[in-house]
Amino acid sequence: MAYNFQSESEVKEFIKNLGIEYRFGCYSEKKAEVCHLLADYLESIDKNYEKASLVYKTTCDDYKYAKSCSKYATYALLGKGAKKSDFKAAYSYFDKGCDLGDPKSCFHQGLLLITRNEQQGIAQDPMKGMSLLEKSCLAEHSNACYYLSGMYIAGVRKHDKKDSGSSGSEKVEYAVPSDMKKAFQFALKGCELGNMYSCANLSQMYKKGDGVEKNPELAAKYKKIAMEMQDDVQGGKTLSFQEGLT
Template structure:
């Protein structure tokens, strides 16, 4: 049946039929991809976050669909579709998604496992978190590569309380889980930049300028600065277009 999407009643019928098709594909045909679409439909169209959460969770644990693990992880982290957030439970879903090779789930798992500070109720496990971030970066997630670059730039102290960002000389005498390594920091920053991370491009520019982890090169510094500016403008343009079109990014 062809729908006239200029007519409100036909738009409503079209939307309802999409929901019926997704339910059939998920519950009857048991297709994980369609179950994820059903959850997206419940989230974006119906605004029923509780039901969406149930579908994402089931699709993650029963059908082993990595993208759904990422979504239910995010829901659990921020408390969407439930009373309150639970980072420790969210980590379970992120780790499951990472096992299923979803780069976003690996990124979130890695960040939670290496996080410190008030309100963090997760046992810090930097080696495990590093492996999650590395897996995500290897799957071309720009934020994971950027995060790894930062870890190598400052190092990851065994005891966070011993680290003083304003006293580099004192930091030389503390124990590190990951020692500062400017060359590795540059390598991951450049990879993140290649994947379109404007902050990483700005860091690469600065590292070329200062000779951190790479030989000084003013021409390359200028080139990467221009790349960072170009990516920033593209990002601002995209945000403006989304605003004008009424789009709500996930």
């Protein structure tokens, strides 16, 4: 049936039928990707986050669908569709998603290990966290490349204690020392994958000669790329139906 998308009533009918189609494909045909689409539908159209959360979870558990693991983990982290956040559940499902090959899951699992979350039941492990970010970056997740680059720029302290009246004269020890060559490598990959902050950092590295030979022409080139990306973001590109839901 052809729909007239200029007609409000026909658009409503199309959306309703789409929900019916997704429910059939998920519950009767047991197709994992359709179950994930059903959860997206429940989230974006019905705004029923509790049901969406359940469908994401069961699609991950029953069908080992990586994107559903990632979505349920995000729900658990934010407390979406539930009364409160559950960091342990979030970590567990990001772990599942990462094992199933989802780079976004590896990225968020890594961040949970790098960030202090002891009060949420997650022990800080920056070394493992960085290995997960690297896995995510190599699977072409641009944000993971950007975060890794930043960590190699600053280095990772062994003990990140807040000042409590100390003189500040204590020697800082690093679990991972600053490594500008690695920082450059990950910034380059992040920029190639479309991360504008990586491109901006790359420009500065070429300008200063940090981790790479100084090159004013390449510094200008990557500054221009970063600014063009910024203009695209500020231009407010619109999303088509279903784009960005997963």
